[in-house]
Amino acid sequence: MFIIELTLKTNPIPLSVQRKSEEEAQTTYQAVVDAMKAGGNQLLELTCDRQSEKKLAIFADNLAAVQMYEKSSASSSGRTPGFFSMAES
Template sequence: MRIFGPTGCRSLREDDPSLLSNAVYVIELALRMSPVPVSVQRKEHSDAEALYQQIRQALENGQPRLMELTCEKVEGKKVTLLVSEVLAVQLYEKAAAAGGSKRPGFSFDS
């Protein structure tokens, strides 16, 4: 991948620390009767994975009834959801350097 910026063009590799330091992990939830997903972000993959598993467990058990989520990237951003209204949850990495990439998820387009 090539990044164009004020200092010119440079190549990025998967193990490039500058790419990893800008990465955030997004947990996105699809809600019943809502065309817009709800998403929160985590700075660490382990924190994002733990939240993903917590939401998944709540979907399986139906408990807790309400779940409050906070966002690490945007201070003070929080939302409380009725677990029974969550249809799907996905976890993906969003790198600041990867602007213009295709939206994550599943599609039939190749």
């Protein structure tokens, strides 16, 4: 299972969706990055493969960061990979 984690500019708590395959995760990640590059009020609608009732709708201009990583049972610390830094707006 792969996690796509979104960080909003105004909220330090990340939002995430899961994808079953790496290819699907890469496609979702790239769609989010492309929307961030395009700017404007583009609305991203995402669903979660693991929890089909989980849905997110986010304006691309509210995104501060996106990261993709593989969920592994080996990491039991509860901490996600990568790093987090707040930027001044």
